[in-house]
Amino acid sequence: MSLPAASMPLRVYVSRDASALALGADATARAIEAVARERGIAIDLVRTGSRGMFWLEPLVEVEVATNGASTRIGYGPVAARDVAGLFDAGFTRAGAHPARVGPVESLDWLARQDRLCFARVGVTDPLGIADYVAHGGFRGLRNALAMAPADIVKVVIDSGLRGRGGAAFPTGLKWKTVLDAPVTQPAAGPQPSKYVVCNADEGDSGTFSDRMLMEGDPLCLVEGMTIAGIAVGATQGYIYLRSEYPHARRALDAAIANAYAAGWLGADIRGSGRRFDLEVRIGAGAYICGEETSLLDSLEGKRGQVRFKPPLPAIKGLFGRPTVVNNVISLASVPLILERGAAYYRDYGVGRSRGTLPIQLAGNLKRTGLVEKAFGVTLRELLYDWGGGSYSGRPIRAVQVGGPLGAYLPESQFDTPLDYEAFASIGAMLGHGGIVAFDDSVDMAEQARHAMEFCAVESCGKCTPCRIGSTRGVEVLDRLRAGIDRERQLALLEDLCTTMRHASLCALGGLTPDPVTSALKHFREDFGISTPRE
Amino acid sequence: MGDTPSTHDSSPADGDMTLGQRAAVDAVLALHRGRPGALLPILHGIQDALGWVPPAALPSIARALDLGRAEVHGVVSFYHHFRSTPPGRHVVRLCRAEACQALGARALEAHVKQVLGIDWHGTTADGALTLEPVYCLGNCGCGPSLLVDDDGLHARVTPASFDALVAELRR
Numbered sequence: 077m078s079l080p081a082a083s084m085p086l087r088v089y090v091s092r093d094a095s096a097l098a099l100g101a102d103a104t105a106r107a108i109e110a111v112a113r114e115r116g117i118a119i120d121l122v123r124t125g126s127r128g129m130f131w132l133e134p135l136v137e138v139e140v141a142t143n144g145a146s147t148r149i150g151y152g153p154v155a156a157r158d159v160a161g162l163f164d165a166g167f168t169r170a171g172a173h174p175a176r177v178g179p180v181e182s183l184d185w186l187a188r189q190d191r192l193c194f195a196r197v198g199v200t201d202p203l204g205i206a207d208y209v210a211h212g213g214f215r216g217l218r219n220a221l222a223m224a225p226a227d228i229v230k231v232v233i234d235s236g237l238r239g240r241g242g243a244a245f246p247t248g249l250k251w252k253t254v255l256d257a258p259v260t261q262p263a264a265g266p267q268p269s270k271y272v273v274c275n276a277d278e279g280d281s282g283t284f285s286d287r288m289l290m291e292g293d294p295l296c297l298v299e300g301m302t303i304a305g306i307a308v309g310a311t312q313g314y315i316y317l318r319s320e321y322p323h324a325r326r327a328l329d330a331a332i333a334n335a336y337a338a339g340w341l342g343a344d345i346r347g348s349g350r351r352f353d354l355e356v357r358i359g360a361g362a363y364i365c366g367e368e369t370s371l372l373d374s375l376e377g378k379r380g381q382v383r384f385k386p387p388l389p390a391i392k393g394l395f396g397r398p399t400v401v402n403n404v405i406s407l408a409s410v411p412l413i414l415e416r417g418a419a420y421y422r423d424y425g426v427g428r429s430r431g432t433l434p435i436q437l438a439g440n441l442k443r444t445g446l447v448e449k450a451f452g453v454t455l456r457e458l459l460y461d462w463g464g465g466s467y468s469g470r471p472i473r474a475v476q477v478g479g480p481l482g483a484y485l486p487e488s489q490f491d492t493p494l495d496y497e498a499f500a501s502i503g504a505m506l507g508h509g510g511i512v513a514f515d516d517s518v519d520m521a522e523q524a525r526h527a528m529e530f531c532a533v534e535s536c537g538k539c540t541p542c543r544i545g546s547t548r549g550v551e552v553l554d555r556l557r558a559g560i561d562r563e564r565q566l567a568l569l570e571d572l573c574t575t576m577r578h579a580s581l582c583a584l585g586g587l588t589p590d591p592v593t594s595a596l597k598h599f600r601e602d603f604g605i606s607t608p609r610e
Numbered sequence: 611m612g613d614t615p616s617t618h619d620s621s622p623a624d625g626d627m628t629l630g631q632r633a634a635v636d637a638v639l640a641l642h643r644g645r646p647g648a649l650l651p652i653l654h655g656i657q658d659a660l661g662w663v664p665p666a667a668l669p670s671i672a673r674a675l676d677l678g679r680a681e682v683h684g685v686v687s688f689y690h691h692f693r694s695t696p697p698g699r700h701v702v703r704l705c706r707a708e709a710c711q712a713l714g715a716r717a718l719e720a721h722v723k724q725v726l727g728i729d730w731h732g733t734t735a736d737g738a739l740t741l742e743p744v745y746c747l748g749n750c751g752c753g754p755s756l757l758v759d760d761d762g763l764h765a766r767v768t769p770a771s772f773d774a775l776v777a778e779l780r781r
Contacts, residue, residue, distance in 0.1 A: 094748065094763050095751060095752050095763075097763060098752060098755070098763040098764055098765035099765050130752050267646075278748060279745065280746065281707030281710070281746045282707075282746075282750045283748070284748040284750055286748075287748040319654075320744060320757070321748060322760050323763075359650075359689075360654070360689030361689055361691035362690060363745060374650065375647050375650075376646075376647045377647040377649030377675070395646065438712075438750035439708065439712035439713065440712040445751050510709075510750070512709045512712055514711075518712070522716075530707075533745075
């Protein structure tokens with residue numbers, strides 16, 4: 077890497093990730109430019125994604141040359157009003173200041189992670205093709221362009237990558253099904269015969285890794301989807317993005333336009349003769365559209381209602397054609413796998429959970445953010461070593477992993493390693509890797525009621541156990557919390573949860589009982605029940 | 611309106627829109643003509659231009675896509691994002707999901723409703739603000755969160771910072 081010479085403008089980095097903006101990053105960036113101009117200091121301000129250390133945002137990084145290498149020194153959090161003081165302290169020469177945190181990549185919080193998928197997030201200009209290529213971008217796609225489709229699929233199967241959206245189905249097997257799927261209908265006119273759809277409807281509370289990746293390294297998703305298209309023979313891709321993510325939308329639109337301009341998308345990708353077109357479509361505030369068949373109906377312009385399976389989307393998906401539907405992180409993990417090979421990725425992780433998981437620390441924690449780590453790290457390490465304990469300073473009482481349909485876990489289960497099978501064995505799920513911590517002021521009966529209420533609000537209405545069961549669940553929990561005929565309500569609730577679990581059409585109705593029954597099992601005192609059951 | 615029971619409604623019942631609204635709807639329909647799965651992009655286009663999807667626009671949307679008016683209505687009413695009534699000057703989306711709950715979103719919600727004097731989906735008497743619930747804004751590390759209009763994301767919202775924000779929005 078070339079060093080910034082003394083006469084070169086000084087490079088300063090500030091995030092434009094949505095969370096950083098919500099914490100004031102734009103005002104900080106404007107202040108840096110204003111003060112630099114005022115003092116006649118030439119700077120090159122680069123807006124990046126976020127490193128994922130939210131307690132330090134807005135984080136300002138300055139590039140300095142030390143011992144023949146360039147290092148980025150961090151200061152954070154830096155509010156706009158702190159900027160003049162930062163210049164006074166000589167931050168452009170990495171000067172001392174109370175907000176100085178030192179070389180960013182040496183911070184324990186970052187240095188102990190395994191940043192494979194998030195290697196560029198917070199480091200590069202998210203929209204620049206040149207910066208992307210300089211940091212290893214498109215190497216995976218270059219390799220894929222020289223391979224037979226079946227060989228690309230084999231690499232992904234061998235990597236052990238499983239769907240990061242939550243269901244953890246092997247990504248390569250899904251691709252193989254689409255590759256092998258015959259196109260049953262005659263291709264009418266210009267309609268593509270197969271599709272790649274990215275599920276970017278990241279609706280689970282406590283999750284934001286898709287958003288951070290799309291804002292911080294959108295070209296990585298573009299590359300992953302293009303590789304998927306080449307592997308299965310699809311020429312059209314759609315990113316179904318939730319409407320709650322306006323910043324991600326702008327980043328994706330700009331990145332896609334830049335990729336077209338540079339020949340990385342379109343009719344003839346870099347002269348290979350292969351075609352792949354890509355477009356962003358926006359959801360409209362329906363949680364259920366994160367379920368893949370609802371998502372497909374929504375993309376087709378319909379109500380986002382769950383389809384019966386079979387047929388699988390891999391056989392009969394978007395507009396009736398074989399379709400790969402993968403989560404953002406699954407697709408964004410593919411470029412590295414194609415660049416470094418299946419073994420490189422598979423060597424991370426434990427058991428049948430291979431590779432890394434971008435874990436999101438959320439809720440009542442001191443140090444929240446993004447921890448990408450090989451599977452096997454324990455919940456306790458994440459909550460205390462990375463998370464630093466609760467934000468409020470009170471004891472952490474309960475943790476919900478895997479979104480609003482995930483089980484609530486008590487302190488006695490904090491030593492569970494993050495591994496799909498280990499979580500399943502305690503009746504929980506890893507899902508999309510979101511961890512929400514609650515302190516001891518939480519009322520777990522209220523949380524259980526919320527789970528049912530959320531299901532009632534977001535049910536697509538197609539199946540009765542979910543549509544009606546969730547409303548009945550709210551009523552039963554209201555009576556239980558009011559202490560009306562407790563034993564009878566408990567029996568009813570158990571019965572209702574069994575029905576929803578086994579008779580719902582999809583995971584929304586099927587998993588809503590998990591937060592309810594886990595809260596009831598581990599936090600009985602909150603339901604007015606003093607004696608342990610069993 | 612002279613409704614007929616046909617599936618593909620061709621009644622010209624678009625009369626309840628202003629000329630400006632009519633022009634905006636027509637422009638959006640023209641922009642998305644022939645696009646696969648065009649209904650959601652069309653509804654977004656109309657709401658982005660007008661702030662809501664006037665029910666009077668449904669017949670022309672249905673005609674453009676060769677759908678029944680009931681089908682279009684079914685889609686508009688299915689999605690929380692689409693509005694069938696005009697909003698206030700600003701829309702405030704307050705997060706109700708678990709990560710924000712863990713940081714006091716329930717108390718904030720009570721404060722917001724009390725200060726504004728409205729419930730969910732309501733608009734303040736002065737027409738300044740419409741309050742909508744949202745389940746997650748992806749700002750779960752820095753809650754409680756709210757979103758003002760298209761992209762005004764706010765973190766670590768407290769009752770005091772909310773009051774300051776409202777004063778600013780009303781100015």
